[in-house]
Amino acid sequence: MNARIPRILFVAVLPALTSCQNPPVKGPIDGGRALAHVRNLVAFGPRPSGSKALIQTRDYLLGVLRKAKIKAGIDSFTDPERAKGLRFHNVWAEIPGTRSKEDRLLVLGSHYDSKLCRGHPLPEQNFRFVGANDGGSSSGLLLEIALWLEQNPLPIPVLCVWFDGEESLEFDWNENRALFGSKRCVKWLRARFPKERSLASCVPVMILLDMVGAKDLSISLDLNSDRELISIVAKNARALGFEKHFFKGKVSVTDDHIPFLNYSIRVLDLIQFGDETSGPPSWWHTPDDDLDILSERSLAIVGNVLVASLPEIVKRFYK
Numbered sequence: 001m002n003a004r005i006p007r008i009l010f011v012a013v014l015p016a017l018t019s020c021q022n023p024p025v026k027g028p029i030d031g032g033r034a035l036a037h038v039r040n041l042v043a044f045g046p047r048p049s050g051s052k053a054l055i056q057t058r059d060y061l062l063g064v065l066r067k068a069k070i071k072a073g074i075d076s077f078t079d080p081e082r083a084k085g086l087r088f089h090n091v092w093a094e095i096p097g098t099r100s101k102e103d104r105l106l107v108l109g110s111h112y113d114s115k116l117c118r119g120h121p122l123p124e125q126n127f128r129f130v131g132a133n134d135g136g137s138s139s140g141l142l143l144e145i146a147l148w149l150e151q152n153p154l155p156i157p158v159l160c161v162w163f164d165g166e167e168s169l170e171f172d173w174n175e176n177r178a179l180f181g182s183k184r185c186v187k188w189l190r191a192r193f194p195k196e197r198s199l200a201s202c203v204p205v206m207i208l209l210d211m212v213g214a215k216d217l218s219i220s221l222d223l224n225s226d227r228e229l230i231s232i233v234a235k236n237a238r239a240l241g242f243e244k245h246f247f248k249g250k251v252s253v254t255d256d257h258i259p260f261l262n263y264s265i266r267v268l269d270l271i272q273f274g275d276e277t278s279g280p281p282s283w284w285h286t287p288d289d290d291l292d293i294l295s296e297r298s299l300a301i302v303g304n305v306l307v308a309s310l311p312e313i314v315k316r317f318y319k
């Protein structure tokens with residue numbers, strides 16, 4: 001009988017040890033389903049602006065949204081001066097809120113184009129690039145968040161936007177020929193509301209997701225993001241036991257939130273972009289940014305910390 005005790009203990013202790021190393025992610029956002037969307041996007045191949053794969057990705061997003069009966073559409077546009085011959089497509093989905101007579105929006109965004117990595121002057125700038133994390137992870141996660149919001153609406157309407165044309169057309173960053181979708185989106189939103197209302201009063205908060213699925217998840221503390229939004233998300237990350245994945249390294253990020261910031265909208269970029277000393281992660285803008293570096297757990301962590309934070313964000317900024 002005595003001899004059996006250690007064996008029973010061993011069986012009982014093993015799952016406990018495993019769960020200590022990797023506590024389960026509690027919350028409604030399913031990382032596995034988000035990762036399945038990412039796999040489907042990546043399967044279309046490299047999807048720079050203007051590519052057939054991007055159109056397939058656009059139609060995939062739209063198809064999933066419409067199947068769930070979410071009001072969704074495409075805003076197509078061109079920029080002949082800066083992007084001759086290219087046609088861009090922002091995908092949007094709008095989920096009504098429960099509060100009556102509330103037209104102020106919370107915007108959640110992600111870019112879904114992948115960086116153009118062909119036709120550049122230097123050999124090392126040309127390779128097959130699918131942007132599994134960069135453009136893929138956040139787009140799949142945002143899709144899953146939109147589906148959840150449809151079933152669990154906030155008091156206020158939420159506009160989810162998948163931006164085209166985030167990536168710079170030149171290999172090295174050129175802000176003038178990048179952020180096409182988000183620059184367009186703020187103009188599109190400006191036209192929606194009366195001129196006498198400031199855009200920041202109509203869209204008090206914009207939250208961007210970008211590169212949120214890496215196995216070694218570490219969301220940067222972006223110096224362009226709003227301090228109060230950071231502190232609400234940090235508090236919820238702590239409450240869920242994921243504080244080690246958030247806001248460890250400081251870095252100033254130029255991304256799709258900046259056109260919104262330029263209208264004095266409170267913005268938050270949840271992005272893994274290293275810090276001022278380390279620079280961006282090693283896989284960033286390399287062939288290594290493929291499905292192998294992703295984990296459903298990281299997607300679940302970001303998704304659940306974000307949705308846990310939303311009620312407080314609404315309470316604080318949508319009084």
Ligand SMILES: [Zn+2]
Nearest residue numbers: 115134167285
């Ligand atoms: Zn990128």
